[in-house]
Every structure is written in structure tokens, then in C-alpha cells.
Amino acid sequence: MNKSDLINRTAETAGIPKTNAKQVVDAVLSSIGETLAGGDKVSLKGFGTFQTRERASRKARNLHTSEIITLPAKRVPVFKPGSPVKNKVAAGNPAEDFAALSTEQETGSISTAVNKPAPSSRQPKVIAVTSGKGGTGKTNFVINSAIALAQRGLRVYVIDADLGTANVDVLLGLHCKKTINTLVEDRDMDLLDIIVEGPEGIKIIPGGSGLQSLAELSTEELGRIINMLRPLEELADVILIDTGSGISRNVVDFAVAADEVVVVITPEPSSISDAYAIIKVLSAREIKPVINMVINLVENYTEARQVASKMIDVAERFLNMHPRPIGHIVKDDNLVRSVKQFKPLVLYNPLAPASRCINAIAEILIPIPDKMPETAENDSDFLGKLKTLFSRSAG
Ligand SMILES: Nc1ncnc2c1ncn2[C@@H]1O[C@H](COP(=O)(O)OP(=O)(O)O)[C@@H](O)[C@H]1O
Ligand SMILES: [Mg+2]
Incomplete structure (x- = not known):
């Protein structure tokens, strides 16, 4: 990213004209200059180097009066734009560096990796979380990132659509009797009757076990359920869907209908090949969602980068897909303890290593300037898309 990228990004996220954004950027650059002593340098990876230069006193002509x-003498800030981020290990935020890994080939810029295109309409951002195989840490990621986003002031809804082994409520110690199943079985039941409130005000739509796939329902039943989800468009800023794992119709349909998919991968070879399988199924669909990757259960960032690189490599080579790594979660006993106590990790131990990782990922998923996320028109109508998908598959 260089100065003009930063100006564009500032204009986009703040919704201001470029000329104003340029003034903001110039002001920031000169205040950075003021904090540097002559000769000191600050380099921002992929952006450039800030430095100050001593300028000796000199004679000049006053342009108005022609007087000499x-x-x-003064110090002036000097800015030298850097070249676009290359495949190097970053010194800065691993999550952003991670994001840069997959996007440099497309854009050569970090900015598009962490921000959606210019917003045009206010719709909840819908994120489907999935994995090739079970036990990769999806549900814990969903719950903890939901709380992290709620702590940033967003209205977060979690749909437990893992209809095989729905357990969002169980992990929160909620044990909900009314679930999506109840909605299917009891025609008098309304969505609002089954929503329960979790920690930090997150709202949970509990999934019922036993239903293999929403696509198994009749068109009429599906229509009814989907219409019931419609109020969420007004109520939510973010909808996180725990879709479960595998390439069942249910998982894939939710993933395709969402704005973005997060595939949770672990370094185990089987997890990587199963994740590849799900990316392959998504790549074959007419509507291709943005695919993000979270690498869970790693020893450290370096291990995560290796897994991410491998995944990107095969997805680009064989599927022409560009999965975007958005962060890693370290293997952390705190998480195991938090699960045993039915308390989400980010509340059980906010400073635990895995909590820090999850917070960094939440920040990448929805950057702070996007506090009220607005999605582009063409990918905003999640419920509409779901309806189309289901009517196609059920019809
Ligand atoms: N970062 C982690 N560190 C340690 N253990 C983890 C981590 N992520 C997941 N686990 C373990 O994996 C188990 C399954 O996690 P879960 O979120 O239920 O996976 P999924 O929903 O993909 O089946 C957790 O109960 C925990 O024991
Ligand atoms: Mg789960």
C-alpha cells in the first residue's frame, strides 16, 4: 500500500471526498514527522518510510510582496512510499500480514484484504463458519468471535445451523429447549420465541439436532423458516452461522448464501485435505462466496503460515480460488478449561493467547471503521439468496 492507496482507503472508510482524505493523510504524516528526531526513521511494511530531514535556514521571496x-531552519517530514507487500513474514500484525499473503497476487494491496468494497446499503454482514471435518474448533471460534464483535458494539446474531451436532447453546451452558427444530415442528412458533440471549448481549438461534439438512424440508416449510429469519435483516449488524462441517447440502447452501465464509483449518493433514474438498465444492458453485481461512490449533504463527501457504497454493493452482487467511488461533489449554466451565474463552480469560488471536481475527473480519457494517448491494441479500438456493434444491 502506498500513500494514494491510504488516501483512497481513508476516503472509502470515512465516506469523505478524496481531497479531504488527502488532507487527513497529510496531517497524519506531518504529525508522524513531528514525533521523529532528525534522522530517525519509521518504516511501515508495505506502506513506506517516514523520516525527517533538517532543512537549513534559507532566503526566499515573499510571493505577495516580492520582499526577500x-x-x-526546520525539520520537514519526508515520506517514501514502499513497494507492495511481498510474501515475507511481517513484523507487525500477523493477521494483516496473513491477509496480505493471499491478496497480493490479486491486488498487491493489504487494504482490499481487510476491507470490503465501498459500502452502499445497510445490511447485516453474514459470515458462515465451516470446516472440512468436525472438531476443528468452529463452534468455539463462532462463539468467541461473536462476543469479541459484540464487545466492539455490534449487534451479533449466531445461527446454530450445525444440524447434526448443534451445540452453540451447550457450550454457553444455556441448554435451550426451543430450537430451529421447534420452528419446523410447531407452526405457531415464531423466531423471536426461540432466540436466547448469550453473554455480552449476543443473540443465539439454537439449532436442533436430528434434522440432517434444511434442504430436506418441503419448499413450503423452508419458505416459512426463511421468512422467519427475515427480521434479522433489521436487527443484526453481523450474523455468524455455525454451519457444521463437511460438504453436505446444508453446509454448502449456507456458505454460498453468506457474504463470506470462514473455513477453520488445523495443521492435521486430514483437516487440510477436507478443507480443500469444501473449497472445491464452493468453487464449483455459480455464486462464489469470499473464502477466508482461520488456522486453529497451531503452536505458533509460523506453523499457521505454513498451513495457509499450502492451502493457498493448492486452491490457486487447481481451483483458481484465492482463500484469504485472516488469522490463526494457537493451541491453548485455557480454551479447553473454558469449555469445561461452559464459559467462552474471551470472557473466561480475555488475555489468554487464544483470546488475543480471536480478537485480532474479529478486527480483520469487521474493522473498527466499519462499526456499522454495510455491504455492497450485490452481496447483501442473504435471505433472498438463501431462499433462491433452497427453492432450487427443494423444488
Ligand atoms: N485453540 C484451541 N486450543 C485448544 N483446544 C482447542 C482449540 N480449538 C478447539 N479446541 C478443542 O477442540 C474441541 C472442539 O472444538 P469445537 O469448537 O466444538 O469444534 P467444532 O465445532 O469444529 O466441532 C474443543 O472442545 C477443544 O477441546
Ligand atoms: Mg461445532
């Missing part, structure tokens, strides 16, 4: 004046 003396300009005093």
Missing part, C-alpha cells in the same frame, strides 16, 4: 525574507 529568511525562512528559519
Whole structure:
């Protein structure tokens, strides 16, 4: 990213004209300059180097009066744009560096990796979380990132659509009797009757076990359920869907209908090949969602990068897909303990290593300037898309 990228990004996220964004960027650059002593340098990876230069006092002409004046010696900020981020290990935020890994080939810029295109309409951002195989940490990721986003002031809804082994409520110690199943069985039941509130005000739509796939329902039943989800468009800023694992119709339909998919991968070879399988299924669909990857259960960032690189490599080579790594979660006993106590990790131990990782990922998923996320028109109508998908599959 260089100065003009930063100006564009500032204009986009703040919704201001570029000329104003340029003034903001110039002000920021000169205040950075003021904090540097002459000769000191600050380099921002992929952006450039800030430095100050001593300028000796000199004579000049006042343009209005033509009078010769003396300009005093001063320090002036100097900015040298950097080249676009390359495949190097970052010194800065691993999550952003991670994101840069997959997007440099497309854009050569970090900015598009962490921000959606210019917003145009206010719709909840819908994120489906999935994995090739079970036990990769999806549900814990969903719950903890939901709480992390709620702590940033967003209205977060979690749909437990893992209809095989729905357990969002169980992990929160909620044990809900009314679930999506109840909605299917009891025609008098309304969505609002089954929503329960979790920690930090997150709202849970509990999944019922036993239903293998929403696509098994009749068109009429599906229509009814989907219409019931419609109020969420007004109520939510973010909808996180725990879709379960595998390439069942249910998982894939939710993933395709969402704005973005997060595939949770672990370094185990079987997890990587199963994740590849799900990316392959998504790549064959007419509507291709944005695919993000979270690498869970790693020893450290370096291990995560290796897994991410491998995944990107095969997805690009064989599927022409560009999965975007958005962060890693370290293997952390705190998480295991938090599960045993039915308390989400980010509340059980906010400073635990895995909590920090999850917070960094939440920040990448929805950056702070996007506090009220607005999605582009063409990918905003999640419920509409779901309806189309289901009517196609059930019809
Ligand atoms: N980062 C982690 N560190 C340690 N253990 C983890 C981590 N992520 C997941 N686990 C373990 O994996 C188990 C399954 O996690 P879960 O979120 O239920 O997976 P999924 O929903 O993909 O089946 C957790 O109960 C925990 O024991
Ligand atoms: Mg789960």
C-alpha cells in the first residue's frame, strides 16, 4: 500500500471526498514527522518510510510582496512510499500480514484484504463458519468471535445451523429447549420465541439436532423458516452461522448464501485435505462466496503460515480460488478449561493467547471503521439468496 492507496482507503472508510482524505493523510504524516528526531526513521511494511530531514535556514521571496525574507531552519517530514507487500513474514500484525499473503497476487494491496468494497446499503454482514471435518474448533471460534464483535458494539446474531451436532447453546451452558427444530415442528412458533440471549448481549438461534439438512424440508416449510429469519435483516449488524462441517447440502447452501465464509483449518493433514474438498465444492458453485481461512490449533504463527501457504497454493493452482487467511488461533489449554466451565474463552480469560488471536481475527473480519457494517448491494441479500438456493434444491 502506498500513500494514494491510504488516501483512497481513508476516503472509502470515512465516506469523505478524496481531497479531504488527502488532507487527513497529510496531517497524519506531518504529525508522524513531528514525533521523529532528525534522522530517525519509521518504516511501515508495505506502506513506506517516514523520516525527517533538517532543512537549513534559507532566503526566499515573499510571493505577495516580492520582499526577500529568511525562512528559519526546520525539520520537514519526508515520506517514501514502499513497494507492495511481498510474501515475507511481517513484523507487525500477523493477521494483516496473513491477509496480505493471499491478496497480493490479486491486488498487491493489504487494504482490499481487510476491507470490503465501498459500502452502499445497510445490511447485516453474514459470515458462515465451516470446516472440512468436525472438531476443528468452529463452534468455539463462532462463539468467541461473536462476543469479541459484540464487545466492539455490534449487534451479533449466531445461527446454530450445525444440524447434526448443534451445540452453540451447550457450550454457553444455556441448554435451550426451543430450537430451529421447534420452528419446523410447531407452526405457531415464531423466531423471536426461540432466540436466547448469550453473554455480552449476543443473540443465539439454537439449532436442533436430528434434522440432517434444511434442504430436506418441503419448499413450503423452508419458505416459512426463511421468512422467519427475515427480521434479522433489521436487527443484526453481523450474523455468524455455525454451519457444521463437511460438504453436505446444508453446509454448502449456507456458505454460498453468506457474504463470506470462514473455513477453520488445523495443521492435521486430514483437516487440510477436507478443507480443500469444501473449497472445491464452493468453487464449483455459480455464486462464489469470499473464502477466508482461520488456522486453529497451531503452536505458533509460523506453523499457521505454513498451513495457509499450502492451502493457498493448492486452491490457486487447481481451483483458481484465492482463500484469504485472516488469522490463526494457537493451541491453548485455557480454551479447553473454558469449555469445561461452559464459559467462552474471551470472557473466561480475555488475555489468554487464544483470546488475543480471536480478537485480532474479529478486527480483520469487521474493522473498527466499519462499526456499522454495510455491504455492497450485490452481496447483501442473504435471505433472498438463501431462499433462491433452497427453492432450487427443494423444488
Ligand atoms: N485453540 C484451541 N486450543 C485448544 N483446544 C482447542 C482449540 N480449538 C478447539 N479446541 C478443542 O477442540 C474441541 C472442539 O472444538 P469445537 O469448537 O466444538 O469444534 P467444532 O465445532 O469444529 O466441532 C474443543 O472442545 C477443544 O477441546
Ligand atoms: Mg461445532
